[in-house]
Amino acid sequence: MLRILVVLALLLAKPVVAQDRAFVLQAPATLVETGFLKHLLPRFSLKTGIRISVSAQTGDARLGDDGTPVFQQGDTVWRFASSGDADANVFEAWLLSDVGKRTIEAYAPNGNALFSSDVTETVVIATVASSGDLALGEETSLTQCGRCHVVNETNRMNAIGSTPSFALMRTFPDWQARFETFFMLRPHAAFTQVIDVTEPFPEHLPSPIVPIEVTVEEVEAITAYVGSIAPANLGSPIQIQ
The missing domain is CATH 1.10.760 (Cytochrome Bc1 Complex; Chain D, domain 2)
Structure with a gap:
């Protein structure tokens, strides 16, 4: 959380130079095909001046099943993992901010919200039946x-x-x-x-x-x-x- 606050503070304190700030985001086809990223990424770029290119193969950061939970699609929790790229870290901080969460929730094609910013995970502890006397x-x-x-x-x-x-x-x-x-x-x-x-x-x-x-x-x-x-x-x- 401290790192996220620091990143946001630096973002607000420095002037945006759009042509110098960009990173590649790796995302699977199943996510790309929802159209969600076409909604999400331009709004982030408009706010920060950081351009994001999407790749199915490699990237400076990725959306998948490991890393920080950032949004949920049905029963699937999407996680964000970065290689340490500064602009990718800004994107992670934005996703977890109030503005980012509202942007995630706003994607509702045909009036149906497909993604949620609530990534609270429920830990289920299995109870094994005991055969004791x-x-x-x-x-x-x-x-x-x-x-x-x-x-x-x-x-x-x-x-x-x-x-x-x-x-x-x-x-x-x-x-x-x-x-x-x-x-x-x-x-x-x-x-x-x-x-x-x-x-x-x-x-x-x-x-x-x-x-x-x-x-x-x-x-x-x-x-x-x-x-x-x-x-x-x-x-x-x-x-x-």
Whole structure:
């Protein structure tokens, strides 16, 4: 973002010399054939004085599937990658500016907008079904994790209030990865041993509390049990007036 702001500042501060400023943009035929670039590039050149030639083979910059996300076409996110050409960097900054975004959104042949400047990407984390023993998972969770966490209603009054409950952690997008590797995450690594997996505590760094000792089977069972818990209902976001 800082680089983009600097580029825009330099663009506004210096006089435009159109005949000295140009670069070649590599773009695939599928994008060129939409007519979008014939809408986009002349408007950029009119604003900045930088001419852009389009090539299907090579260029100083390219639109494709790698680089900075700049616009979206249906389910396809188009990305911009530059070899470092100064004028290409100005184009990237313009695409991400408010003016560039409005220009992208304005391309609507027959009244249908084909491209969007919203390139927010949703990260989908797959949840793999666990075959762990649910009964064992609940028992181990209450015995080992219930010292600090609320596992379910049976230990609600015995846990530490400052630690997140299992139901709350179940709302985390990466809950499964967290539970499968909890023994490696802070602060658990300091006092947790997985039999035949983790190294013994160093003699000069003993566990600060009575150690938690579990087997691989019990870790799998805990994860399976958490997967069976309904995520906590966190309600609607707070509206600040």
